[in-house]
Amino acid sequence: EVQLVESGGGLVQPGGSLRLSCAASGFTFSSRWMCWVRQAPGKGLVWVSRLNTDGTTTGYADSVKGRFTISRDNAKNTLYLQMNSLRAEDTAVYYCATDLSGPGEYWGQGTLVTVSS
Amino acid sequence: QSALTQPPSASGSPGQSVTISCTGTSSDVGGYNYVSWHQQHPGKAPKLMIYEVSKRPSGVPDRFSGSKSGNTASLTVSGLQAEDEADYYCSSYTGSDKFVFGTGTTVTVL
Numbered sequence: 001e002v003q004l005v006e007s008g009g010g011l012v013q014p015g016g017s018l019r020l021s022c023a024a025s026g027f028t029f030s031s032r033w034m035c036w037v038r039q040a041p042g043k044g045l046v047w048v049s050r051l052n053t054d055g056t057t058t059g060y061a062d063s064v065k066g067r068f069t070i071s072r073d074n075a076k077n078t079l080y081l082q083m084n085s086l087r088a089e090d091t092a093v094y095y096c097a098t099d100l101s102g103p104g105e106y107w108g109q110g111t112l113v114t115v116s117s
Numbered sequence: 118q119s120a121l122t123q124p125p126s127a128s129g130s131p132g133q134s135v136t137i138s139c140t141g142t143s144s145d146v147g148g149y150n151y152v153s154w155h156q157q158h159p160g161k162a163p164k165l166m167i168y169e170v171s172k173r174p175s176g177v178p179d180r181f182s183g184s185k186s187g188n189t190a191s192l193t194v195s196g197l198q199a200e201d202e203a204d205y206y207c208s209s210y211t212g213s214d215k216f217v218f219g220t221g222t223t224v225t226v227l
Contacts, residue, residue: 035216037163044120044221045155045163045206050214059214062118095162102153102208102216105174107162 002026002106004096009111016086016115022079022096022108030074033099036081038092039110046092049081050099064090086115121146121207121219128225129197137222139190139207145217147188151210154183154192158203166205167192194224202226 008020022034035050049070050059058070069082079096093112098104122140129135139146139154146152152170155163165174167183170190180195190209194201207219 037218044204045157045208045218047208047216047218050216057214059216061215097163100153100165100174101151101169102210103155103163103165104153104168105165107164109162 004098004106004108006094006096006108006111009094009113011114011116012086013117014087014115017082017084018086018113020081020083020094020096020111020113022081024077024079027098027106029072029077032104034070034072034079035097035099035103036070036079037095037097037103038090038113039095040089040092043092045103047103048094051079083113086113088115091115118211118215118217121209121217123205123207123219123222125220126223126225128227129194130227131197131199133197134193134195135197135224136191136193137205137207137224139192139209139219141188141190141209141217143188145188145209145211146185146190148212149210150185151216152183152185152190153208154181154190155206155208156201156203157206163206197226199226 036048051070093110098106154167157163171183
């Protein structure tokens with residue numbers, strides 16, 4: 001059974017940092033592009049970032065470029081999102097997903113990030 | 118990276134068809150055949166229904182179909198069922214390893 005389990009969310013002050021993790025199982029993680037998508041409370045989906053299989057090719061939404069860094073550890077079957085200089089508008093549920101020419105067929109359950117003082 | 122434009126709502130009776138549009142530009146929808154559609158029920162993670170404009174992942178009923186003409190992509194749900202009531206989002210590649218989602222459409226089964 002394919003599983004993607006996000007962790008690392010929580011409450012952080014504006015300007016702070018968080019690192020999200022996404023543990024993958026049930027498929028060959030190292031052969032799949034991966035991505036992060038977020039959804040603010042009551043709002044729509046927003047694409048955040050993507051990463052290729054060996055971690056050498058990345059893409060970021062303009063709203064997070066320079067503040068967020070996507071990475072992966074194929075030995076640990078884990079995807080990461082390092083989030084720095086967090087702002088109130090970064091408050092959202094963050095989902096990791098496989099990337100199949102775009103956000104793909106497997107999604108995690110999401111982890112909530114709240115940026116507030 | 119402006120969101121793709123979708124109608125806020127769409128509806129149909131059981132058994133009928135509903136079509137949702139997703140309008141972008143020549144820099145996203147019109148420029149690439151990398152349009153996807155996701156279904157999201159309240160409180161749940163999104164589910165991929167269509168990828169690369171018209172391909173269905175394994176397990177998605179053939180009642181769901183996708184197409185594209187120019188800068189507008191469409192998702193058609195035929196033979197509407199109660200469980201199809203959900204939010205639907207399109208997404209498109211925009212170049213340089215970036216994607217953008219649509220504004221979302223709430224489908225109501227009357």
